[in-house]
Every structure is written in C-alpha cells, then in structure tokens.
Amino acid sequence: MYEYRCIHCNHLFSLLRPYSSRDEQVICPHCQSDQVRRLVSSFASNTNSSSSGSSCGSGGFFR
Numbered sequence: 001m002y003e004y005r006c007i008h009c010n011h012l013f014s015l016l017r018p019y020s021s022r023d024e025q026v027i028c029p030h031c032q033s034d035q036v037r038r039l040v041s042s043f044a045s046n047t048n049s050s051s052s053g054s055s056c057g058s059g060g061f062f063r
Contacts, residue, residue: 001014001015001016001017002014002015002016002017002022002038002039003038003039004026004028004036004037004038004039005036005037005039006028006030006031006033006035006036007033007035007036007037008028008031008033008035009028009030009031009033011028011029011030011031012039013028013029013030022038026038
C-alpha cells in the first residue's frame with residue numbers, strides 16, 4: 001500500500017501496488033495529473049497477543 005499526494009490538486013490517495021511497480025507512473029484519480037509524489041506512510045496492525053509487556057516487534061498497538 002502506497003500513499004500519494006497530487007502536486008496539481010493536493011488530493012491524497014492510496015494505491016495497493018506490488019513492490020515491483022513502486023516506481024511506475026501514477027495518475028491522480030481526482031484530476032488525472034501525473035504530477036504525484038509518493039509519501040512515506042506507516043500502518044498499524046492490531047494482533048491478539050498472549051504475551052504482556054512486550055516491546056518492539058509485537059505487531060500490536062502501543063499502550
């Protein structure tokens with residue numbers, strides 16, 4: 001999943017693309033401009049974990 005912002009209209013959007021096509025041209029779905037910038041994005045994953053007090057690498061939310 002990659003996030004993009006259109007430089008022309010400032011529209012923020014996400015695309016699910018394989019890593020192998022990360023550098024291919026992207027078109028803004030709002031204005032059809034090809035002037036888009038890929039953003040650094042993060043994601044969160046909520047998992048059921050039986051361990052308590054874990055630190056890095058748990059895949060769960062920070063409390």
